[in-house]
Amino acid sequence: MSPFKISSKVKKKIGKINRKDDNLNYSLQPFVTKWLRDHPPKLSYKLKPPEMSFETWKQQVKKLILKKIPTLEPLPFNKQKFKMVGETTSNGIKFIQFSLMTIPGLRVPGIMCIPENIEHKVPACICIHGHGQNIYNTVGMKKSKNKEYFGYELAKLGLITLSFDWIGSGVRESFKNKYLYFLQDEGQRSNWLRFIGLDMLGLRITEVQTLISFLENHDDVDPNRLGIIGHSGGGTLSLFATVFDDRIKVCATSGYLSTWDHSILAMYHCGCNYSADLRKYLELYDVYASLAPLPLAITIGEKDKIFPYKGTKISIPIITEAYQETNHPENLLIHVQEEGHRFSGEKIYPFILSYI
Numbered sequence: 001m002s003p004f005k006i007s008s009k010v011k012k013k014i015g016k017i018n019r020k021d022d023n024l025n026y027s028l029q030p031f032v033t034k035w036l037r038d039h040p041p042k043l044s045y046k047l048k049p050p051e052m053s054f055e056t057w058k059q060q061v062k063k064l065i066l067k068k069i070p071t072l073e074p075l076p077f078n079k080q081k082f083k084m085v086g087e088t089t090s091n092g093i094k095f096i097q098f099s100l101m102t103i104p105g106l107r108v109p110g111i112m113c114i115p116e117n118i119e120h121k122v123p124a125c126i127c128i129h130g131h132g133q134n135i136y137n138t139v140g141m142k143k144s145k146n147k148e149y150f151g152y153e154l155a156k157l158g159l160i161t162l163s164f165d166w167i168g169s170g171v172r173e174s175f176k177n178k179y180l181y182f183l184q185d186e187g188q189r190s191n192w193l194r195f196i197g198l199d200m201l202g203l204r205i206t207e208v209q210t211l212i213s214f215l216e217n218h219d220d221v222d223p224n225r226l227g228i229i230g231h232s233g234g235g236t237l238s239l240f241a242t243v244f245d246d247r248i249k250v251c252a253t254s255g256y257l258s259t260w261d262h263s264i265l266a267m268y269h270c271g272c273n274y275s276a277d278l279r280k281y282l283e284l285y286d287v288y289a290s291l292a293p294l295p296l297a298i299t300i301g302e303k304d305k306i307f308p309y310k311g312t313k314i315s316i317p318i319i320t321e322a323y324q325e326t327n328h329p330e331n332l333l334i335h336v337q338e339e340g341h342r343f344s345g346e347k348i349y350p351f352i353l354s355y356i
């Protein structure tokens with residue numbers, strides 16, 4: 001009931017707005033879709049002038065990403081205050097649960113899997129789960145809906161693995177408000193960080209860099225043979241950490257290859273996917289392309305609904321071309337599996353093993 005004395009006839013007489021009217025648009029999504037079409041990323045590999053060397057373009061991209069995503073100073077090995085939680089051996093693997101300080105005031109929990117009876121230093125791989133999963137999934141102690149068991153499986157293949165829970169996941173948080181999506185609280189914290197001049201992806205990258213320093217100083221690890229692997233949100237972090245840190249010698253992602261236009265800008269995705277105004281300058285394929293000629297393995301499902309194959313198809317030739325331009329096409333592996341948003345190590349494990 002209106003508080004004013006206006007006859008209901010008046011409302012009738014002024015007509016109705018139909019947001020589905022042809023040629024008229026009131027909604028944000030179509031506006032954004034058109035905006036993206038009219039505003040291709042300015043620093044895209046697709047727009048690189050032929051006279052510009054690949055290295056010049058690559059350095060421009062790296063400089064931009066480093067400027068746009070704020071990170072903090074990672075803690076050096078001697079300040080990480082390692083805390084042992086427990087260890088045991090099973091199935092030929094030594095499992096060590098620990099925590100260490102990555103940034104003053106912030107600790108990361110992790111599990112290392114070390115193959116039994118190693119006689120000399122071996123390569124190591126940082127393992128990063130996706131949303132809704134945790135370290136117990138990656139090391140095979142808990143069932144993983146997306147088959148993210150790389151922490152365990154790579155250790156069985158002879159590597160030392162370090163799985164950790166990223167900020168907002170696993171044992172690190174207990175969210176009381178579930179709302180519509182169980183992820184919403186973790187995504188909301190990305191807004192907090194942006195609001196105070198930090199960035200969720202940037203903090204997570206800082207943590208990865210601290211963990212790399214930890215691995216470099218581990219008695220059983222060959223510091224020149226370090227890799228990173230992650231599924232979905234863990235793929236995002238693996239990719240961007242590799243842009244930031246040259247100590248990573250091979251990068252593997254799963255469930256994170258489409259275009260941003262077809263994925264995080266076309267449907268609901270967690271808030272932690274959005275850093276600064278990156279899409280103004282780059283598409284996801286540009287970030288991948290900028291890694292060339294570093295060994296890069298990508299696996300993606302044809303039926304992936306949240307990183308649609310429509311965008312993957314556009315991305316593959318662009319990344320491939322970048323690796324060809326650097327004369328190292330063999331350093332790129334893109335494995336398209338037939339299922340959806342799940343991990344597959346079938347092709348990328350041998351690739352990782354051949355490079356570290």
Ligand SMILES: [Zn+2]
Binds near residue numbers: 272
């Ligand atoms: Zn998130």
